[in-house]
Amino acid sequence: MSLRAALRNKHAVTGLFSxxxxxxxxxxxxxxxxxxxxxxxxxxxxxxKVEFNQSTGVAIMHMQSPPVNSLSLDFLTEFCIGVEKxxxxxxxxxxxxxSSQPKVFSAGLDIMEMYGKSPERCGEFWRAVQEMxxxxxxxxxxxxxxxxxxxxxxxxxxxxxxxxxxxxxNPRFSIGLNETQLGIVAPFWFKDTMVNxxxxxxxxxxxxxxxxxxxxxxxxxxxxxxxxxxxxxxxTATQTMTKWLAIPDHxxxxxxxxxxxxxxxxxxxxxxxDIRHFVSFITKDSIQKSLAMYLExxxxxxx
Amino acid sequence: MSLRAALRNKHAVTGLFSxxxxxxxxxxxxxxxxxxxxxxxxxxxxxxKVEFNQSTGVAIMHMQSPPVNSLSLDFLTEFCIGVEKxxxxxxxxxxxxxSSQPKVFSAGLDIMEMYGKSPERCGEFWRAVQEMxxxxxxxxxxxxxxxxxxxxxxxxxxxxxxxxxxxxxNPRFSIGLNETQLGIVAPFWFKDTMVNxxxxxxxxxxxxxxxxxxxxxxxxxxxxxxxxxxxxxxxTATQTMTKWLAIPDHxxxxxxxxxxxxxxxxxxxxxxxDIRHFVSFITKDSIQKSLAMYLExxxxxxx
Amino acid sequence: MSLRAALRNKHAVTGLFSxxxxxxxxxxxxxxxxxxxxxxxxxxxxxxKVEFNQSTGVAIMHMQSPPVNSLSLDFLTEFCIGVEKxxxxxxxxxxxxxSSQPKVFSAGLDIMEMYGKSPERCGEFWRAVQEMxxxxxxxxxxxxxxxxxxxxxxxxxxxxxxxxxxxxxNPRFSIGLNETQLGIVAPFWFKDTMVNxxxxxxxxxxxxxxxxxxxxxxxxxxxxxxxxxxxxxxxTATQTMTKWLAIPDHxxxxxxxxxxxxxxxxxxxxxxxDIRHFVSFITKDSIQKSLAMYLExxxxxxx
Numbered sequence: 001m002s003l004r005a006a007l008r009n010k011h012a013v014t015g016l017f018s019x020x021x022x023x024x025x026x027x028x029x030x031x032x033x034x035x036x037x038x039x040x041x042x043x044x045x046x047x048x049k050v051e052f053n054q055s056t057g058v059a060i061m062h063m064q065s066p067p068v069n070s071l072s073l074d075f076l077t078e079f080c081i082g083v084e085k086x087x088x089x090x091x092x093x094x095x096x097x098x099s100s101q102p103k104v105f106s107a108g109l110d111i112m113e114m115y116g117k118s119p120e121r122c123g124e125f126w127r128a129v130q131e132m133x134x135x136x137x138x139x140x141x142x143x144x145x146x147x148x149x150x151x152x153x154x155x156x157x158x159x160x161x162x163x164x165x166x167x168x169x170n171p172r173f174s175i176g177l178n179e180t181q182l183g184i185v186a187p188f189w190f191k192d193t194m195v196n197x198x199x200x201x202x203x204x205x206x207x208x209x210x211x212x213x214x215x216x217x218x219x220x221x222x223x224x225x226x227x228x229x230x231x232x233x234x235x236t237a238t239q240t241m242t243k244w245l246a247i248p249d250h251x252x253x254x255x256x257x258x259x260x261x262x263x264x265x266x267x268x269x270x271x272x273x274d275i276r277h278f279v280s281f282i283t284k285d286s287i288q289k290s291l292a293m294y295l296e297x298x299x300x301x302x303x
Numbered sequence: 304m305s306l307r308a309a310l311r312n313k314h315a316v317t318g319l320f321s322x323x324x325x326x327x328x329x330x331x332x333x334x335x336x337x338x339x340x341x342x343x344x345x346x347x348x349x350x351x352k353v354e355f356n357q358s359t360g361v362a363i364m365h366m367q368s369p370p371v372n373s374l375s376l377d378f379l380t381e382f383c384i385g386v387e388k389x390x391x392x393x394x395x396x397x398x399x400x401x402s403s404q405p406k407v408f409s410a411g412l413d414i415m416e417m418y419g420k421s422p423e424r425c426g427e428f429w430r431a432v433q434e435m436x437x438x439x440x441x442x443x444x445x446x447x448x449x450x451x452x453x454x455x456x457x458x459x460x461x462x463x464x465x466x467x468x469x470x471x472x473n474p475r476f477s478i479g480l481n482e483t484q485l486g487i488v489a490p491f492w493f494k495d496t497m498v499n500x501x502x503x504x505x506x507x508x509x510x511x512x513x514x515x516x517x518x519x520x521x522x523x524x525x526x527x528x529x530x531x532x533x534x535x536x537x538x539t540a541t542q543t544m545t546k547w548l549a550i551p552d553h554x555x556x557x558x559x560x561x562x563x564x565x566x567x568x569x570x571x572x573x574x575x576x577d578i579r580h581f582v583s584f585i586t587k588d589s590i591q592k593s594l595a596m597y598l599e600x601x602x603x604x605x606x
Numbered sequence: 607m608s609l610r611a612a613l614r615n616k617h618a619v620t621g622l623f624s625x626x627x628x629x630x631x632x633x634x635x636x637x638x639x640x641x642x643x644x645x646x647x648x649x650x651x652x653x654x655k656v657e658f659n660q661s662t663g664v665a666i667m668h669m670q671s672p673p674v675n676s677l678s679l680d681f682l683t684e685f686c687i688g689v690e691k692x693x694x695x696x697x698x699x700x701x702x703x704x705s706s707q708p709k710v711f712s713a714g715l716d717i718m719e720m721y722g723k724s725p726e727r728c729g730e731f732w733r734a735v736q737e738m739x740x741x742x743x744x745x746x747x748x749x750x751x752x753x754x755x756x757x758x759x760x761x762x763x764x765x766x767x768x769x770x771x772x773x774x775x776n777p778r779f780s781i782g783l784n785e786t787q788l789g790i791v792a793p794f795w796f797k798d799t800m801v802n803x804x805x806x807x808x809x810x811x812x813x814x815x816x817x818x819x820x821x822x823x824x825x826x827x828x829x830x831x832x833x834x835x836x837x838x839x840x841x842t843a844t845q846t847m848t849k850w851l852a853i854p855d856h857x858x859x860x861x862x863x864x865x866x867x868x869x870x871x872x873x874x875x876x877x878x879x880d881i882r883h884f885v886s887f888i889t890k891d892s893i894q895k896s897l898a899m900y901l902e903x904x905x906x907x908x909x
Contacts, residue, residue: 142511163511180857191864196503200802201828204865208748208769208858209850222504244512248593251483252511258494259507290854445814466814499806525807547815551896554786555814561797562810 047075048082049100057093058241059086059141060234064100068107071154075110076128083135093249094241095139097158098146098234103173105145108153111182115291119279126278129154130271133189136161138264140253142244146237147224151175152212153186159224160193163244163256166236167215169227174212176223181210183290184282187274189267196263198222350378351385352403360396361544362389363537367403371410374457378413379431386438396552397544398442400461401449401537406476408448411456414485418594422582429581432457433574436492439464441567443556445547449540450527454478455515456489462527463496466547466559469539470518472530477515479526484513486593487585490577492570499566501525653681654688655706663699664847665692666840670706674713677760681716682734689741699855700847701745703764704752704840709779711751714759717788721897725885732884735760736877739795742767744870746859748850752843753830757781758818759792765830766799769850769862772842773821775833780818782829787816789896790888793880795873802869804828 047065052058061082063069071079086092099105113125136143136158145162150173159165159175167175177194179186186194186207194203198221205211218224228236244252267274281287350368355361364385366372374382389395402408416428439446439461448465453476462468462478470478480497482489489497489510497506501524508514521527531539547555570577584590653671658664667688669675677685692698705711719731742749742764751768756779765771765781773781783800785792792800792813800809804827811817824830834842850858873880887893 164508180853180861183854183857185857185860185864188864191861196507198504199502199805200865201804204802204862205770205831207861207865209853225508247483247512248486250589251486251488254488255483255494255510256507258488258491259503259510286856467811499810501807502805528811550786550815551789553892554789554791557791558786558797558813559810561791561794562806562813 070110072110104149105151106155178210373413375413407452409458481513676716710755712761782818784816
């Protein structure tokens with residue numbers, strides 16, 4: 001899906017690399033209950049829109065990178081800057097992540113970032129993926145994923161880093177780590193995050209055959225926590241957040257750290273090895289070839 | 304709940320500290336199928352009543368410390384002595400833990416033991432909590448928790464150390480580790496016990512927001528194993544115990560040790576650090592302040 | 607069950623030791639969609655029959671050691687040779703394991719191999735059990751267990767090494783690690799495999815009291831993945847295998863290794879210790895005595 005998306009907006013994506021990373025869309029509006037604003041720099045639309053409600057302490061982060069919120073290097077950079085700013089703001093206690101794109105939460109890693117790129121570039125990309133995970137999974141904020149569309153691969157990873165997952169009950173949506181279907185392999189920290197969410201057995205099967213679950217199945221195995229009608233995903237997330245913020249921050253944060261630190265430490269202590277491993281895998285001729293074939297197939301499907 | 308209880312019997316509790324620890328209620332009556340006796344020393348009623356049935360090899364331990372079986376230092380001391388005596392008696396193969404108090408199994412750690420106490424006293428208290436967990440979780444006896452009432456925090460911990468949990472199917476009862484709701488944090492070995500019982504994901508959510516589950520929910524997530532009508536909790540526990548004791552002791556014990564030793568070793572090898580950590584946390588001004596506020600709130604609620 | 611079986615074919619079993627290990631039933635028939643052949647050497651029927659479909663890349667291994675596919679040393683040797691040959695054949699990508707015996711998948715370890723045998727012989731037997739587990743749990747092939755009958759103890763272990771388990775929906779069949787019911791203890795790697803399949807809590811209870819689950823219960827706890835009518839077990843396995851083989855081998859294999867390597871490494875690094883531990887346990891007078899009593903009981907039951 002990410003690939004299909006990447007193809008659709010191929011020119012846009014490849015034309016925007018690295019010039020957007022300085023474009024922050026993080027907007028703080030103090031003193032008013034809810035205010036939506038959107039920072040625009042030159043002609044570029046931010047890929048992330050942040051609404052922060054000072055009175056509740058809750059920020060809503062809208063992913064709005066057409067068509068399917070693919071996780072390109074630029075997207076990741078912007079995303080991380082957004083999360084970091086909220087993290088450093090003591091008044092922001094909760095974060096809701098959702099999508100402004102129809103039918104998709106995030107289509108996952110942008111395959112165009114892995115196809116035909118230099119090892120250096122691939123490494124830079126992978127470091128950004130790691131950074132996103134580290135920031136989200138280790139966040140002191142209470143995070144709720146308002147999964148209002150399909151969420152394959154990296155999209156599923158974002159959802160799994162949250163403390164609570166609410167998904168739109170639309171049977172056409174799906175969620176899961178489907179990397180093997182493209183001939184690639186989820187790294188150990190994707191795997192660890194999934195095992196922490198749905199257990200060892202479910203992860204073993206889902207990861208091996210790249211399973212995508214519809215919302216009912218995802219609820220059954222615990223990949224999401226709650227299903228609601230499509231138009232209530234965000235409002236339910238907002239209501240749920242009040243329950244999480246009713247708990248004293250220090251107690252909730254210490255507990256979260258106790259649960260997640262061992263998993264986070266595993267990546268922190270091996271980031272460079274993990275990057276080298278990814279780069280050497282993804283730049284293999286055989287892997288590049290299967291990505292090329294996949295891209296070709298999608299082109300034909302479109303035609 | 305423990306706090307509310309602590310308030311209700313505040314004077315009783317604070318007046319009884321440390322003088323009861325030598326009062327054992329462990330009573331052995333040999334040669335008769337079931338005999339209930341109760342040791343009374345001076346004017347003090349034992350907090351624990353033990354019935355041992357020599358013919359079945361099963362002991363029933365009734366927690367009977369009004370009003371809500373709060374785990375005070377004295378209660379813990381008496382409890383541990385009771386368990387240790389049974390453990391050393393080769394003829395005792397199974398232990399059923401239940402409550403004599405109406406509507407509550409145990410309300411958990413006695414908050415009065417953590418409020419306004421000296422660091423030394425806090426450390427002594429915490430060591431007793433550790434000791435109770437080590438004795439129960441590492442017991443060679445088959446242990447069944449007959450959860451005939453609410454079981455928050457430390458009460459839930461006791462239940463989780465058992466090999467099997469039967470709960471009264473009364474929707475007004477609840478069970479869970481709700482420490483964060485009071486601004487305190489369950490230590491790593493409470494967490495480990497919960498992860499071993501309901502898995503990583505369930506524990507992560509439940510511990511962060513201090514979830515208390517009603518019996519149906521508790522059954523669904525595996526926090527208890529069986530629900531029965533309130534008046535059948537103890538009889539079901541007794542029947543179930545026969546299944547456990549049908550297994551040769553050595554095979555069952557070796558298997559239990561294989562499952563639990565790694566978790567037990569983690570605390571055994573870091574008891575002093577864990578005590579220091581608890582004392583330094585609980586004696587913080589901010590924590591004492593929030594305990595004080597909580598106590599104040601409960602006083603008003605009573606008034 | 608294994609014991610009962612062992613008794614039934616006692617003379618056959620004890621008369622065949624070690625002379626069958628060189629009898630391979632692995633048959634490769636190239637160029638035809640499905641061909642069943644069976645190698646016969648002198649008067650001995652192979653305990654394993656392998657059908658390999660060159661066009662699909664899927665082998666079906668039928669266990670056919672009357673009456674109940676007990677895992678004797680000879681059976682294990684033949685089984686391992688069969689698996690190894692398939693493993694080394696690059697054209698074989700998937701393996702389905704099933705039984706040719708009525709009502710039983712495999713009755714588990716042959717107790718006659720543990721009763722009244724020399725320590726050397728016991729050690730040789732145990733090494734073969736380890737070898738079977740290492741080969742199956744670490745296989746690069748996609749393995750599906752077509753569990754068309756009861757599957758206690760070692761039979762359950764074989765099923766749990768598979769990537770997917772389909773069981774016949776016959777309430778008289780059962781599956782589980784019931785070792786403690788015979789007074790013996792499942793070793794840590796049986797336990798690890800079970801924890802990886804059904805989680806810590808389920809394993810702790812099931813292993814302690816040697817639970818055997820009927821198919822519905824096994825499905826509910828995740829010990830099997832799917833129930834189908836008895837006559838559709840093998841056909842469903844074949845259909846399911848196409849889904850597993852739709853995934854590029856390298857991606858599926860790397861993922862499987864990532865999930866299972868830590869568990870496999872634990873045994874690989876302690877095989878000799880594990881063998882010594884088993885031999886010293888099984889040759890104890892008390893254990894031999896309880897095996898003898900069990901054998902006597904079964905004899906009477908038959909008489």
